[in-house]
Amino acid sequence: MDNPVQAFRSGRLEQVAKALERNGFAATVVPDENAARELVLGSIIPELVAQGAKVAAFGGSVTVVHSGVYEAVKAHPDLEVLDTYDRTDPAHTLELRRQALLSDIFITGTNAVTEDGKLVNLDGTGNRVAALAYGPRNVIVLVGGNKVVADVDSGMRRIREYAAPVNAIRLDRKTPCTKTLHCEDCSSPDRICNSWLVTAKSAPKKRIRVVLIDAEAGF
Template identity: 55%
Template sequence: MSPIQNFWNIRLGELKEVLDDNGFTTHVANSSHAAAALVLDKIIPQLSPKSISFGGSMTVVDSGLFGQIKQLKNVKVIDTYDMKPAPEERIERRRQSLLSDLFITSANAVTNEGELVNLDGTGNRVAAMAFGPKNVIVLVGRNKICGDLEAATRRIKEYVAPVNAMRLKRKTPCAVTGTCADCSSPERICSVWGITEKSSPKGRIHVVLINEDLGF
């Protein structure tokens, strides 16, 4: 194990204890592929969901987890990533996902105090993490760890939002300049904040900390 991996193993272990104290069910994985295997081989069999849906996450897709879940038998998968349906159908799938047995996503940031911090465009991911799905799994790369709420919100506004606007080819000032202008663009992706300090009920939210830099 490299010194960098060893350093982050220590950090992730410490953060796991904080998250556990906040009522989250916390796991640590050494890679995105190990995280996907953990979800598929351990967490999902324990939860036995009849329906699974997703909140937008490059980590979930890049780990291979999304593709593997779509192959599961006897599970209804509500595919919110599919861009082929009409906008009304895509919104309806997001509405349906709020009543799924299991919602899988990532977080924009997690603080040293064990808070999950997110900023959404439509709010479906924030809504699902707060209430609705019976269980939630949140995959978090080590690069998303921040010291406190101020650092987390700064990371999201100054880095995460501009990069995602560029990725989604949105017509926003930040997609051009790389700097948040607190715009009023109709294609703005920053609308709804969510700060999850505790898992309620206890254990409902599973957080998988991953010893890799993943997503934005």
């Protein structure tokens, strides 16, 4: 075999997809971020619009931006978009995040996905985990293969020791982890680690659609 590492990673993602489906999620494996965008814009969103979806919103996600899904959804002619990524007016952004909890389509990432098909997330203001748990009629989650972990404990460790410090650096937060490069369980006003959520099942079934990207994507 020419690329056994790729074959291993692809096979692992297919196993994760099956585990997610056993837990009530819809799950699809795609080869890269471009394919993820094509799936979301060419298949998933048209299906949801045909079912009556009118309003879309976002949870914070580097993958949603880097894949081009964010810009493409903003330009969609059949959707009203609550642009929660627009930070021009913080008070308005906060209000949009509240409104996003009643959107028809909520698009976000996840900090980790376990081999037995659970999503693990840690949030700053809580809007992303709140929407995953309840509110939006449909949730689309984009996740890179680099975020697959063995179990929930491994996912929480990955978030504390890698994803959270990297995101704090990205957001230019004044937290200890940006210097020490690991979680200090701080009390900084800039702390981004406030609300945990483990999504063990999708309820209702297939409300949450997970797009597994067979490549490194996001943190």
